[in-house]
Amino acid sequence: MNLVFKALADPTRRRILELLREREMTAGELAEHFSLAKPTLSGHFAVLREADLVEAEKHGTSITYRLKLSVLEEALLALAGVMGIGLAEKGTDGKKGKGHAT
Amino acid sequence: MNLVFKALADPTRRRILELLREREMTAGELAEHFSLAKPTLSGHFAVLREADLVEAEKHGTSITYRLKLSVLEEALLALAGVMGIGLAEKGTDGKKGKGHAT
DNA sequence: ACTATATTTCGGTATTTGGCAAAATAGCGA
DNA sequence: TCGCTATTTTGCCAAATACCGAAATATAGT
Numbered sequence: 001m002n003l004v005f006k007a008l009a010d011p012t013r014r015r016i017l018e019l020l021r022e023r024e025m026t027a028g029e030l031a032e033h034f035s036l037a038k039p040t041l042s043g044h045f046a047v048l049r050e051a052d053l054v055e056a057e058k059h060g061t062s063i064t065y066r067l068k069l070s071v072l073e074e075a076l077l078a079l080a081g082v083m084g085i086g087l088a089e090k091g092t093d094g095k096k097g098k099g100h101a102t
Numbered sequence: 103m104n105l106v107f108k109a110l111a112d113p114t115r116r117r118i119l120e121l122l123r124e125r126e127m128t129a130g131e132l133a134e135h136f137s138l139a140k141p142t143l144s145g146h147f148a149v150l151r152e153a154d155l156v157e158a159e160k161h162g163t164s165i166t167y168r169l170k171l172s173v174l175e176e177a178l179l180a181l182a183g184v185m186g187i188g189l190a191e192k193g194t195d196g197k198k199g200k201g202h203a204t
Numbered sequence: 205a206c207t208a209t210a211t212t213t214c215g216g217t218a219t220t221t222g223g224c225a226a227a228a229t230a231g232c233g234a
Numbered sequence: 235t236c237g238c239t240a241t242t243t244t245g246c247c248a249a250a251t252a253c254c255g256a257a258a259t260a261t262a263g264t
């Protein structure tokens with residue numbers, strides 16, 4: 001949980017997660033959304049991976065990143081719980097168009 | 103919101119918020135719960151104040167800190183919203199004894 | 205005015221972080 | 235094997251962070 005909140009502390013990383021919510025993307029595709037150098041983004045991916053917020057899958061020469069929504073959700077619920085905020089799952093509605101899930 | 107998540111990134115600060123959930127406390131009382139120097143804690147208080155997660159009130163020579171639960175709650179809901187996590191308010195159950203609020 | 209108490213501000217240090225360019229790695233097709 | 239593409243790793247730097255002890259500030263009591 002500590003790693004998750006550390007990861008969430010950076011706006012770029014939150015934006016990455018937000019992009020991944022819509023659909024999984026390769027490192028390159030993600031990079032197109034930012035004006036940061038590839039190595040910089042790669043560093044952010046590493047942080048997100050260590051926090052277990054995303055998973056990476058290799059396809060040929062590219063790497064596809066996918067959001068692990070449940071991990072994020074649990075961290076948020078855990079914090080809410082410990083802080084005494086009454087948050088309840090409402091049903092992960094979800095993506096834009098293409099239904100699907102884990 | 104950025105400041106809130108930056109503030110939440112540190113375990114000590116999360117613990118401070120957690121302590122303040124139970125009851126408001128002075129800087130000194132809070133400090134007793136940690137093995138950190140006063141100035142260090144004071145720095146953490148400042149971060150929490152800047153994030154608007156706590157409010158400080160001066161009584162005599164001491165300063166009482168109080169958690170601003172709603173700010174934390176809104177930040178969590180905002181993130182959950184943008185990430186497409188279905189979290190709903192369940193009703194801030196609340197403190198131990200003394201009810202009250204802003 | 206002086207003293208004691210509570211807390212913050214001030215300097216300083218060590219570690220972490222976020223950024224980059226250049227080099228290394230890995231897979232693919234010729 | 236060579237070259238091309240995608241991504242990460244390495245090495246570096248500047249800025250931010252977390253910590254501390256000492257000094258400054260503010261308030262209350264005498």
